Every structure is written in C-alpha cells, then in structure tokens.
Amino acid sequence: MTTNWRPLTGTQENRGDIRDDPPFGAYAPGRCVAALLWVTRRSILRRGVFRARIAQWVMRLNGGRIDLRFRGAAYRVIGNTNLIETGLMLVPEYNGAEIDFLSDGAPSDAAFVDIGSNVGLYSLPIALSHPAGRVVAIDANPRMVSALSWNARASGLANVACVHAAVSDREGRADLVIRRDDLAIVAVRENPEGAMPVRPLAAILADLGLDRVHGLKIDVEGHEDKALVPFLEVAGDAQLPRRIVIETAGPGEDYPGCTAVFARRGYVLKFRTRNNSCYALET
Numbered sequence: 252m253t254t255n256w257r258p259l260t261g262t263q264e265n266r267g268d269i270r271d272d273p274p275f276g277a278y279a280p281g282r283c284v285a286a287l288l289w290v291t292r293r294s295i296l297r298r299g300v301f302r303a304r305i306a307q308w309v310m311r312l313n314g315g316r317i318d319l320r321f322r323g324a325a326y327r328v329i330g331n332t333n334l335i336e337t338g339l340m341l342v343p344e345y346n347g348a349e350i351d352f353l354s355d356g357a358p359s360d361a362a363f364v365d366i367g368s369n370v371g372l373y374s375l376p377i378a379l380s381h382p383a384g385r386v387v388a389i390d391a392n393p394r395m396v397s398a399l400s401w402n403a404r405a406s407g408l409a410n411v412a413c414v415h416a417a418v419s420d421r422e423g424r425a426d427l428v429i430r431r432d433d434l435a436i437v438a439v440r441e442n443p444e445g446a447m448p449v450r451p452l453a454a455i456l457a458d459l460g461l462d463r464v465h466g467l468k469i470d471v472e473g474h475e476d477k478a479l480v481p482f483l484e485v486a487g488d489a490q491l492p493r494r495i496v497i498e499t500a501g502p503g504e505d506y507p508g509c510t511a512v513f514a515r516r517g518y519v520l521k522f523r524t525r526n527n528s529c530y531a532l533e534t
Contacts (some may be wrong), residue, residue, distance in 0.1 A: 255430060257428060257429060274405070275318050275325045275327065275405035276318055277318065278313060278314065278316040278317050278318040278327065279317075279318050280309075280313060280317060280318075280319070281312065281313060283312055284309055284312045284313045284317070287305070287308065287309055287312070288309065288340065288341070291305050291341050292341060292342070292343055302337060302338075302341055303337070305341060306337040306340060306341065309340060310328075310330065315329070315330060316328065316329050317340070319339065319340065321339050321343060321345070321372065321375075321376065322350070322375075322376035322379070323376065323379050323406075324371065324375035324376055324378075324379055324402065324406045324408075325375075325402055325405035325406040326339060326370060326371070326372075326375075326402050326405075327398070327401065327402065327405065328340060329398075335369050335370065335372065336370060339370075339372060345372060346372060346373065346524075346527070348522075348524055348529075349373070349468070349496045349524060349527050349529060350373060350376055350377060352494060352496060352521070352522075352529045353373070353377060353465075353466035353467075353468060353494050353496055354377055354380055354381070354466065355494070356465075356493070356494075357381060357384070357465045357466060357493075358384075358465070359381060359382075359383045359384065360381070360383040360384050360385075361381055361384045361465035361466070362384055362385045362386070362387070362461055362463055362464050362465060363377050363378075363381070363384065363385070363386045363387070363464070363465060363466045363467070363468075364386075364387045364389070364452070364456070364461075364464055364466070364467045364468070364492070365377075365386065365387065365388045365389065365467075365468050366389050366418050366452070366467070366468065366469040366470070366471055366478060366479075367389070367390060367391075367468075367469060367470040367471040367472070368388035368389055368390045368395065368396075368399055368413075369390060369392075369395050369399070369470075370395060370398045370399050370402060371388060371398075371399040371402050371403065371411075373468050373496075374386045374388040374399065374403075374411055375399075375402060375403060375406055375408065375411065377466070378403070378406075378408045378410050378411050379406065379408065381410075382410060383410075384410060384465075385410055385412065385459075385461065386410060386411045386412070387412050387414060387455070387456070387459060387461065388411055388412065388413050388414065389414040389416060389418060389455065390413075390414075390415065391415070391416065391417040391418075391425075391427060391439055391447060391471075392427065392429070393415055393447075396413050396414075396415045399411075399413055400413045412459055414455055415447065415448075416447065416448045416449065416450045416455065417439045417447060417448070417449045417450070417471075417474075418449075418450060418451070418452050418455070418471065418474075418478040418479075419439075419449045419450070419451065419474065419477045419478055420451060420477045420478075420480075420481045421449070421451060422448075422449065422450060422451065422454065423441060423443070423445075423448075423449040424441070424442055424443055424444060424445035424446075424447065424448060424449060425439045425440055425441050425442055425445040425447050425448075425449045426439075426440050426442050426445040426446060426447065427439060427440065427447060428440060438472065439474065451481055451482065452478065452479070452481075452482040453481070453482050453485065453486070456490075462487075462489065462490055463489050463490060464490060464491070464492040464493075465492065465493050465494065466492060466493065466494040466495075466496075467479075467492035467494070467495050467496070468495075468496040468497075469495070469496070469497050469498065470497075470498040470527075471498075473500070475497060475498065475500075475506045475508075475509055476506045476507070476508035476509055479497070479509055479512075480508040480509060480512050483509075483512045483513075483516055484512060491516060491532055492532065493531065493532050494529070494530070494531055494532070495513075495518065495529070495530040495531075495532075496527050496528070496529050496530075497509060497527060497528050497530070498526055498527055498528075499523065499526060499527060499528055503523065505528050513530055516532070516534070517532055517533055517534030518530040518531065518532055518533070519531055519532075519533045
C-alpha cells in the first residue's frame with residue numbers, strides 16, 4: 252500500500268461527513284458562489300488545476316458545503332476531495348450521454364443497476380425519470396453509500412435500493428483502502444474477517460427479487476471482469492441488461508473478459524465517450 256492510500260474498514264464513518272442535518276437547501280450557493288459557478292460552467296476549461304482551484308474557491312466561499320441539483324436530483328457536496336462531486340459542481344452535463352443511453356427505450360417500470368454508484372450521479376437522475384421503476388445502487392465505500400442514501404431522501408426518492416458491498420465472483424469479506432486525495436476511490440483488500448461483504452451480482456439481485464434489468468452501469472476501478480463476467484455468463488435471457496455502460500480499461504480499450512462475454516451474449520458496441528463504452532443487447 253503506497254502513501255497515496257490509507258485503510259478504511261467497512262464499518263468506519265467519517266463524522267465530519269454527516270449529511271442528515273440540516274435539510275437540503277441549507278447550503279444553497281450564495282450570490283458570489285452562484286456567479287462563480289455560472290461562469291465556470293460555461294468555460295472551456297473544465298479539468299486539471301483549473302477545476303481543482305475553482306472547486307476550492309467555491310467550497311471556501313460557501314462554508315465547506317454546498318447543496319446543488321443535477322438533472323433534478325438533490326446532492327449535498329462536502330469538502331473538495333471527491334473529484335466526481337467536483338465535476339458535478341463544474342460540469343452539469345456530467346455523463347449525460349451515458350445516462351441518456353441507459354434510459355433510452357426503457358419502460359416506465361424498468362429496473363437499473365449501478366455498480367460503483369458513488370454519490371448517485373447515475374442512480375438518482377434515472378430513478379427520477381422512472382418513478383415506477385427500481386434502481387439498485389451498489390458501492391464498496393460506506394461513505395458513498397451514506398451520501399447516496401442522503402441524496403436519495405433529499406430528492407424524495409423511494410425507488411432506490413442502496414447496497415453496501417464489493418461486487419466480485421464469489422461470496423466473501425473484505426476491508427478497504429481509500430485514496431487520500433479523492434474519497435470516492437477505494438480498493439478492495441480481501442480478508443476473511445473483513446468488515447465489508449463481497450458478493451456476486453447475481454446474489455444481490457436475487458436478494459432483491461430482481462429478475463429483469465434494462466440498464467447496467469459499472470465503474471469499479473479495474474475490477475470489472477470479476478464483477479460482471481460471472482453474472483453475464485449465467486444470466487437468463489430475460490435478466491440480461493438491454494444496455495450496459497462500462498468504464499474503459501484504457502483509451503478505446505475494454506476489459507478483455509467483458510469484451511469476450513459481451514460478444515458471446517450478443518452485445519454490440521454503440522459508441523464510446525471519454526471514459527466509458529456503451530453496449531446494447533441485440534439478440
């Protein structure tokens with residue numbers, strides 16, 4: 252474990268990250284912050300040092316917390332060490348093409364699965380657009396599960412199931428290490444006495460009684476093959492997701508196990524964005 256990582260067990264809580272009190276809107280952007288966000292969101296400079304510096308200014312001016320809406324859902328952003336939440340502040344169209352792709356053609360009662368859900372930037376907008384459907388949001392990081400649960404309640408959503416687990420190819424236990432500079436990024440360290448469950452996706456969906464999935468998104472920091480391949484190999488035709496968004500392994504490159512099983516089960520690559528590949532089932 253390098254100096255960029257530190258231990259985090261599945262039961263630890265960051266007491267400075269409690270979002271329950273006060274209610275959403277208490278940290279609405281002030282005039283200066285709102286003006287800064289308005290200018291920044293229209294700038295062509297969205298990444299790197301510029302984004303980090305602007306995020307620091309925004310959070311300092313707003314007292315370290317800010318309440319924002321993204322695609323209609325409510326989010327409380329705390330601190331500026333989560334780059335995904337920083338993207339929410341500065342890039343309001345974050346992953347819009349992927350969200351639209353997952354939702355395209357979905358019936359009103361469709362089910363969606365978000366593996367590596369973070370604070371819910373996929374899960375909550377999809378849940379809002381399909382109020383009669385179901386969204387299963389899965390994350391190994393207890394901080395992110397807590398934040399997503401709070402955001403879902405603040406958004407008035409009752410159709411989101413938040414699951415704290417690492418998704419892999421077998422049942423087990425694990426602990427986590429977490430990146431010092433980005434609290435959204437964790438790595439799983441298997442440990443028979445670990446505080447966090449490790450579960451196959453099929454078992455999670457069976458526990459929730461979910462036998463049909465329209466859209467699935469997965470972003471689990473290089474663990475995609477172990478998390479997704481076993482499920483796709485055994486899933487019945489009805490349970491195969493119609494749409495899959497998966498983080499790429501590199502520029503224009505997918506994880507080899509996923510690429511192989513996609514081909515076997517009839518998935519076709521439709522397009523790639525900067526970080527993701529978008530597949531549709533065509534059999």
